[in-house]
Amino acid sequence: GGAARAQRVSVDGLFVKRLKDILAVCVPGWLSKEALLVAFQAVLLVSRSVLTDRITTLEGRCGETITSQDFSGFIRVLIRFALTAIPASVVNSILKAMQALISVSFRRRLTAHLHKSYVANRAYYVASNLGGLSHADQRITEDVEKFCFNIAELYSYSFKPLIDVVLFTRSLARVMGYRGQLALYLYFIVIGGFLRAISPPLSLMTAQESALAADFRASHSRLASRSEEIAFNDPPAGAAERLALDCTLDRLLRHNVLSAYQKMVQQFADGYLVKYTASCIGLVVFAVPLYMKPPDSRGTQSEITRDYIRCTRLMMNTATSIGQLVLVYKRITTLAGYTARVSELIEEVAELSTVRGLAHKFQPRNGKEVAAAFDSPKMLVGDTIKFERVAILSPDGDVLVRDLTFEVERGRSVIILGPNGSGKSSLFRVLAELWPLQGGTITRPSRKDMFYLSQKPYVFKSSLRDQLLYPRYPSVVGRSQAGSLDDEVLRQCLCRVELEYLLDRVGGWDSITDWDAMLSGGEKQRLAMARLLHHRPTYAILDECTSAVSADGEVILYKALSDLGITMLSIAHRVNVKRFHEFAITFDGSMSDDEPNWKLERIHDN
Structure with a gap:
């Protein structure tokens, strides 16, 4: 089942369903901490767009006062610009922190959900010993982290540009109307379809890269865990292990190089068509209607400067925002790769945590x-x-x-x-x-x-007392369920197995050390x-x-x-x-x- 599901990595109905199921875990309710964080970030994103629009207006007025040589007016606008920049800087810094907080909160919820199933009915044993799940450790740690980072980033890079386009389109309409902007938007629609058509399969590439990285990590883990057995037969065992490590590394790096070349070509097309060509079209949209007007109706030089600076800033911001919306499919396809791996992880762990799942993995040929x-x-x-x-x-x-x-x-x-x-x-x-x-x-x-x-x-790496109390909760977690903590009883247990010298060797019951190495x-x-x-x-x-x-x-x-x-x-x-x-x-x-x-x-x- 897992192998079959791993083949399907694309932005389709299955991706939407999986993403919805994962987000239901990350955001358990409308009044949860995660929901409030997302709502607060939405408020900040709207505030940032409003402040950006306000700043472009003040920049245009600064140009107007400079051209008209109105020094006192320039000072007043400059002071207002500096004061507006304060909340803008605060909002920008908080947005970065909020994105990180949302990622961390999602990761905490998702990982805790996985831990609950992973240790239920000893699913970790089935995953590690009966082939129930490949590279579970890498999926729970790295893949979950990357999914949470990408989903938090996608929220900022999709919601914010959408607000910008709506707000900046309204502001531009006051200067150049909606007809001129229509050409720019039609261009983005055409270019968006073209870029999606030539885009490489980013979701599949992301899933493949994660799987190859997991293989490389597993090869090193095997070498570390079996180091003594290998060392006894080295040479030539060391050379054989180096060849195996180099092979897994070569597969990973070949995939990375191919991905780099594909992304380079894609980024060239994105940058030229979305950023620079769109800017040229925006300038034409502003300039052509102005040149077609009679000279006496074009306004004063200071007014033209004001409108040019403001329109240029707004169109640049609008072009950037639309470009982000056009290219958001790249982020979605990348997210689809991590969504597939995390969803497969949740599905497999949920199955392995049941008796039926254990019986399914332990199914004899006959x-x-x-x-x-x-x-x-x-x-x-x-x-x-x-x-x-x-x-x-x-x-x-x-x-x-x-x-x-x-x-x-x-x-x-x-x-x-x-x-x-x-x-x-x-x-x-x-x-x-x-x-x-x-x-x-x-x-x-x-x-x-x-x-x-x-x-x-x-x-495990904990105190000597915890070694004897295990599998009850170790003292680093809490002693409420640790049972009797009578050190004399514990000392007698050490005496019966001739290990009483450990108390002096490590410095008492509460000394923490790496017992496996010592x-x-x-x-x-x-x-x-x-x-x-x-x-x-x-x-x-x-x-x-x-x-x-x-x-x-x-x-x-x-x-x-x-x-x-x-x-x-x-x-x-x-x-x-x-x-x-x-x-x-x-x-x-x-x-x-x-x-x-x-x-x-x-x-x-x-």
Whole structure:
């Protein structure tokens, strides 16, 4: 769906509908802050046009007083001109600030709306791991910002010129009538159609440039996130990565160069036809009627100077405003590119935030065969973790485990063994509903009674206290929902995992540092275990969460869990942790359709 929508980037009915839907998010009501900002800017834009008209009148009178050598009159007009320039300067400066404020307000509304859906039902996981949405980070940050900037700018560059044309046409009519201006307006209508016909597809070019920039950024992100694996094989891995980076950069820059040449030709046509040729026509429109009058009815030299200066200023401003209206299609087509990407983002995130959206992205090739081969999928809530004839499938439809049936009763821990790729971690993903259940019944406790630890522990740049309190709100957000903040309890959790030295190393509970860079892999895994000990869930779901810890340290961590009475469902490879479990389930990794590819055995009796 997203790929198909991405092809349609043009100014059409779909663009209007998408823009209307996005603006409904940015401006939620007539009395909202954003609506008031837009209304206030409209008042300022009208004020600016009125002040511009007033200034052109005073400029004409200044020319009249100079030509007639009326020095006292010149001083009076000059003082009025200087006084009028004060509010004009204030309005101009406020308009710039208002445009920025509208852009920021729209961005806050739109980004908050996206965040709400993006973190709902773990849509961020589907987007990043199941191919649900490409470059979500770039779209939420850069594309949203560019859309808000362009829509705020478009408002100023369309509403203001429209007011100028209406007001200045009325003022010009007092001097040269409406007939002379009609020729100028007809010229702009013809030229506007011609320029639109020769204009390059700016909306499509904008969308393509954003996509290519996202690819280039993703290439560098991949290099940064996989730097160690690449460095181990460098040379020649570094040269291979440089070639990949250069290729993505070359595609982006080729597109930029082509766009620059196309825009250069377009800007030449715009500048010559809209600005300079229109000015020539405006001068002819003023001069020809004047020369056709009898000399005695043309007025005095000072009056002609006054009218010439005023008409010239007004026609120049009118030509500029009409030119902006003629060229507003360029801004609209550019906006259409960002509108398409932001709209696709909103639509995809809204879909991914639903269970139906997850199931759609996780659709095996042989979906009908899977539905017929296994029991109907059911997720139930109960007191224990229980699997009944469960089928575990990979995202591409391969059956990893079939007819899996066992129960993890409280106080009777289970360890899962097997080769890589046999479905061990996939079982945990289905249990956590990261992957949809394809067949069978799973019963599990509520989320507050289970705690997951993966092989790659999650730490973030915050205080040491926040590392243990996570996933509750960190202290930088607010402690109202952080639960117990008893530092002694937290210190005991660190002692159980042999990390009490961190308090002295970082300077206390509230010291903020980049834990991901400061801690080793084993220390991060032990810190995650301390987090689990603090929350003391009924069940701990452990996916090789001690793989970077020494064998002796691993025994200490599992013993700490056992001493607290936490029931474990573990994936581990070391033999020395099996004694903390009562049952072992072994996946053999076979793809046989005839026999179960797993077995359950008791390790020891309690």
